[in-house]
Amino acid sequence: MSRTVARVIVDALGELGVRQVFGVVGDALNPLTDAIRTTEGLEWVGCRHEEAAAFAASAQSQLTGTLGVCMGTVGPGSVHLLNGLYDAAKSRTPVLAIAGQVPLPELGSDYFQEVDNDALFTDVAVFRATITSPEQLPLLLETAVRNALGRKGVAVLTVPGDIGGQELAADRPARFSLTAPTTRPAEDAVREAAGLLDRAEKITLLVGKGAREARADVLALADRLAAPMVVTLKAKEGFEGDNPFQVGQTGLIGNPAAAGALDDADTLLMLGTDFPYRDWYPQGRTVIQVDTEPAHIGRRVPVEVGLVGDVGPTVRDLLTQLAAGPAGSADARDRGHLEKAVKHFASWREGQARLTAPDHDKSLVGKIRSALDNREHGIRPEALAAAVDRIAAEDAVFTSDTGMATVWLSRFVEMRGSRRLIGSYNLGSMANAMPHALGAQALDRDRQVVAFCGDGGLSMLLGDLMTLKTHQLPVRLVVFDNRRLGMVKLEQEQAGLPEFGTVLDNPDFAAVATALGLTGIRVTDPAELETSLRTAFATPGPVLIDVLTNPDEVAVPAKPTVEQGWGFAVAKMKEIVRSHGDDSA
Template sequence: MARTARTARTVARVIVDALAELGVRQVFGVVGDALNPLTDAIRTTEGVEWVGCRHEEVAAFAASAQSQLTGQLAVCMGTVGPGSVHLLNGLYDAAKSRTPVLAIAGQVPLAELGSDYFQEVDNDALFSDVAVFRATVTSPEQLPLLLETAVRNALGRRGVAVLSVPGDIGDQELPADRPARFSLTSPVTRPEQGAVQSAAALLGQAERVTLLVGRGARDVREPVLALADRLAAPMVLTLKAKEGYEGDNPFQVGQTGLIGNPAAASALDDADTLLLLGTDFPYRDWYPEGRTVIQVDTEPAHIGRRVPVTIGLVGDVGCTVRDLLAELSASPPPAEGSASPPPAERDRGHLEKAVKRFASWREGQARLAAPAHDEGLAGRVRSALDNREHGIRPESLAAAIDRHAADDAVFTSDTGMATVWLSRFVEMRGRRRLLGSYNLGSMANAMPHALGAQFLDRDRQVVAFCGDGGLSMLLGDLMTLRTYDLPTTLVVFDNRRLGMVKLEQEQSGLPEFGTVLDNPDFAAVATAMGLTGVRVTDPADLDDAVRTALATPGPVLLDVLTNPDEIAVPAKPTVEQGWGFAVAKFKEIIRSHGETSARD
């Protein structure tokens, strides 16, 4: 534990020394009066760095990113009233991602609590929904026990803990000098053996099994691949499972849902049995009906809440998969006349069909993303319909980043179309990592997530897929990247639109409304702030610009003007969606013609 020149064991000193003991390297926040004792303790503590952000939401997102990448506790701070309120969105991101974050919130002096004092907010009520634990320090005697309780709840329950510290408490001395202790081990649970045997029997009898693999299975890749091989099962991935299961995986067929592909959708539809591993994939419409469903999850509350489940196995995914493999290997051959063949002879047609269809879809996507696509006959025809101004295809931008980014890069993405292009064109091969607000679905997360990730390792490439709408929300924290000289690359998919909302409106038959963004030249803004700003408007310049941006030292913002009318076709496009889109486009043309006539 880092020691300092100060000998007084104040509330602030005990908290900060404990953070150092826990291995916390950065604390993100905005300074303020109630936090002064805490930030001063950080100032005099070796190994713990204060990162001053321009907005507390950025601080909370950055802490969430660090916790998700390391699995360890991360810390943010916000001062009295508005400062604490600003933490909320980033803390919800952490809570929905089930990752441990400690938020220290300033509070008005003790004597003023409940008096509607200047900036007073009831923090315990404010954080009641987002936090697994919340408390206000009202006496130095409560430490270190109250801090230990907060940290154990955050780590043990994989969530957010909030500790409020009134402005007149932080510099008070403790009556006894006892260091905080955080001994905590993570339990490993496994389902009841009879349930495992029943599940294995169903899997052994099934003719066509498909796996739906989620974040909860990310750290047990090899047993899951062995199970897919044993069952001859295609593997559909959730977005959060891309990180662990792409690259050298002969079973994976990509994602389903609105960002997915037809191969993944058909792999689910064609199956008679679905095995859900560590996923709470929320979109009910994308689960086929009438299938045998086996679900493995550590949380009992997750079992069956998205799709009716035949057998629920509550336990660690790794242990459960290994138990299933053991049972399947020990299973006797089926009775004579049974529809299910012996294990060694399981038909692989279902797997081969899905994998072949996925490969065909990827080839088609690669053609769409090719730099010279619009120059060919098919490209010229397509451009006449959806890219009359010959803007840069967002597919081409995402594919170029995939080509030139390092195999250990950390990628973050804003919610919306930036995530669609990342999911389809960036492969999580090698040691690549992936972060996004994939449970909360917040805008503006990509840049602050990247900021938190970059602080963990300044030598590792960090690339943020930023929507122009998302980046605009928290634009001020470009200065934080500059202040700390973080070598982060921000790639702005600058389509001058809230693209996902535009697509949702048009698929519903509504004309685009309220989605147009009057953007600045983001590269010029970045340059004015002291970053390297690069703007790309010509498709011919794209590949070199991406390569150069990723190789440039220091923070870089690459502003790429992309086609605003690009369409991301969902995995299972419906007639209603196609008709709605056609109607919307007709309305937009009529409206545009009317506006032109009025101007004339």
């Protein structure tokens, strides 16, 4: 018996091990969603917004390393997928998007809801095609999937409304055999890099996501080189727990120890990272970069030697090429650079930890500081993040909204044990934490999933709280409710501008959650924070914890400049003058 186009696609998804498809139902998708309805082991997760569906698929793909799948119907439904698909594309993770289209005879006629999908997805997709005949399957589907998996990106397959229900004349099973290659650089390039490392006196490693599968090799190299390890945000997972060499992150979310480790080095070794912020790289240093993508070599900072290859085999090759005698042994190499950076990092963390104490603002130092930055005695976001870190499971999956929620997670949540971390860390979208958590929790309902939500991000896609409720996905939504677009506020003030346009007129998010059928808990008193969080984490089903945090908390950059300091002071004076003027009006 011949299968329909929809049945061929859905059967293939099952064979690929896809367990959920996220989307919003609609006319052109009806044959596909009906095929999902009758397929055992494949679940349709109906979202309230296609953007959330694409974010959820992206999260699943990032967690599993395999294909995530989402769907959007004709016109607006497909357009709504775009932001979540850009998240997948920038995260370099494979996602297949099935997009609806008007019936074939109407294409090009400016039909109701008609959008040129092949043009729409040109920038975001590594592959895109419209099925115009059943005979194109399964080959076209195989091509789309291989592109998504092989090129680690988004593939978009458009299905016109009159195509999904048509039968194939010649039917065969889809085949997706694809083996990921392992690459290693040329031996002479490794030898040259090893020579530079042997001659270097102070080496710092900048380690990214691309090195996560080579943890043991990278730690061995750090020990051999007596090198502190600056870890990018996406490499927290894999390199943070039980690592005596790591000194945290650099950049705006980073710390002075990491910045100092980079500045003090004469040689920088980059492993599996394309860290984009050029201002945070040290200048005039010898740089060696290891990356699987030739186009990434040297595009952020000038590179002396570029090693194109996977981090694991490349590092193992380096270890064999480094001098084996006294000059290259771990015992002989001066470890002062490493020890200085690690000591600086420990000192910074100790100072940060003081802010997390519930009674911090009652101490003498706390009273002085709170008079400047916490006059309303709001809960400090540092305390919230640190409390979640203590309470959350050792295998929890964390997601975070772009902005201050990510800053606090970066500084106070340790990716120890088998914890995982997902965020829009390349695209930098708002509103990703909750839908990312949706996808992660659908993948494993027994694993703890914790979303660090900004109030601005959560409210942008608030409707998909109902998706959590409908599917009883027990996500813990931790809302940093500072009634602000906090990162924008900080950017304005550092530039000497008074805060403008960032104030949010928020509802009681806990009450909203309760009205939607979730458990909602609101926390306003620092003394009740720990108890409330423990209650929230012990409550079955989806829970939203609305924590009123201090809107004026300042996250000092790793290397604050004089200009930033003056800008902040000037901005605060303008805000005070404006506030007084408002009061007297």
